[in-house]
Amino acid sequence: MRSFDELLQESSAIHGHHCAGQVLGVRMAMLGCREVGIDEPKGCKKLIVYVEMDRCATDAVQAVTGCSLGKRTLKFLDYGKMAATFVNTETPQAVRVLARDDARALAPVYVQDATSPREAQKQAYRIMPEDALFSVTPVSLRVPAQEMPGYRGDRVQCGACGEGINYHREVRVNGRTLCIPCAQGGLLPNGNGIGKMETLPKVLLIVGYKKVGKTTLIEKLIPELSNRGYRVGTVKHHHSDFPASFDTAGTDTWRHRQAGASSVALASQNLTLR
Numbered sequence: 001m002r003s004f005d006e007l008l009q010e011s012s013a014i015h016g017h018h019c020a021g022q023v024l025g026v027r028m029a030m031l032g033c034r035e036v037g038i039d040e041p042k043g044c045k046k047l048i049v050y051v052e053m054d055r056c057a058t059d060a061v062q063a064v065t066g067c068s069l070g071k072r073t074l075k076f077l078d079y080g081k082m083a084a085t086f087v088n089t090e091t092p093q094a095v096r097v098l099a100r101d102d103a104r105a106l107a108p109v110y111v112q113d114a115t116s117p118r119e120a121q122k123q124a125y126r127i128m129p130e131d132a133l134f135s136v137t138p139v140s141l142r143v144p145a146q147e148m149p150g151y152r153g154d155r156v157q158c159g160a161c162g163e164g165i166n167y168h169r170e171v172r173v174n175g176r177t178l179c180i181p182c183a184q185g186g187l188l189p190n191g192n193g194i195g196k197m198e199t200l201p202k203v204l205l206i207v208g209y210k211k212v213g214k215t216t217l218i219e220k221l222i223p224e225l226s227n228r229g230y231r232v233g234t235v236k237h238h239h240s241d242f243p244a245s246f247d248t249a250g251t252d253t254w255r256h257r258q259a260g261a262s263s264v265a266l267a268s269q270n271l272t273l274r
């Protein structure tokens with residue numbers, strides 16, 4: 001493995017500036033590689049790294065290991081933790097390296113004459129012992145075949161947005177094959193460009209005999225769901241194509257609206273009123 005200073009210089013150049021995160025990330029990557037028996041990570045083709053943060057240190061881990069999203073050797077777990085798991089897919093050794101929370105507070109103990117707390121961290125992280133900076137946990141982890149670089153799988157189409165989905169990231173919902181954003185909400189293209197959060201509505205069916213309390217239950221559910229941040233619409237099923245009244249005082253649809261439904265519809269086999 002090349003020297004710390006050499007790796008730090010290269011990493012800071014790729015990252016765009018020299019910061020405490022670079023020092024931490026370079027040391028984290030050097031430690032992780034060493035723990036899984038990889039001396040020269042770049043181009044070795046047996047190292048996979050799962051990073052749990054999208055911070056400065058992530059760039060350093062990428063710079064030192066040569067792992068990248070595009071090569072499928074860098075995996076991003078959006079946990080917001082300053083940690084990375086290094087996997088030697090051949091042996092297979094794996095360790096999770098976590099930056100210790102107390103390292104930050106310890107920095108002034110190692111560097112007393114720094115001009116700022118950030119500067120103290122930057123300098124201290126260079127010289128602090130590894131066990132003061134990180135905790136290392138061996139983990140049992142076999143990378144699934146479909147997560148390995150070079151894996152080829154069928155591409156399927158999302159039943160809602162029509163876009164292609166690779167690497168078995170599709171999910172099945174009520175018998176439909178959907179992409180993750182269509183099924184669970186997420187960033188989806190819309191008329192105004194990428195960025196609007198869209199979700200398929202969740203459907204709740206209330207079925208029961210006459211006068212058992214369906215509407216009473218719905219009247220309680222609507223405010224409860226609204227309080228939890230859902231926008232609730234209701235569809236009342238009607239057995240006749242010719243309802244006597246819709247949305248007038250006392251009817252079920254009226255009660256739904258009184259309970260706070262943002263839209264109310266009445267549907268029967270051949271007729272829909274909104």
Ligand SMILES: [Zn+2]
Nearest residue numbers: 017019021056
């Ligand atoms: Zn930075």
Ligand SMILES: [Zn+2]
Nearest residue numbers: 158161179182
């Ligand atoms: Zn979709």
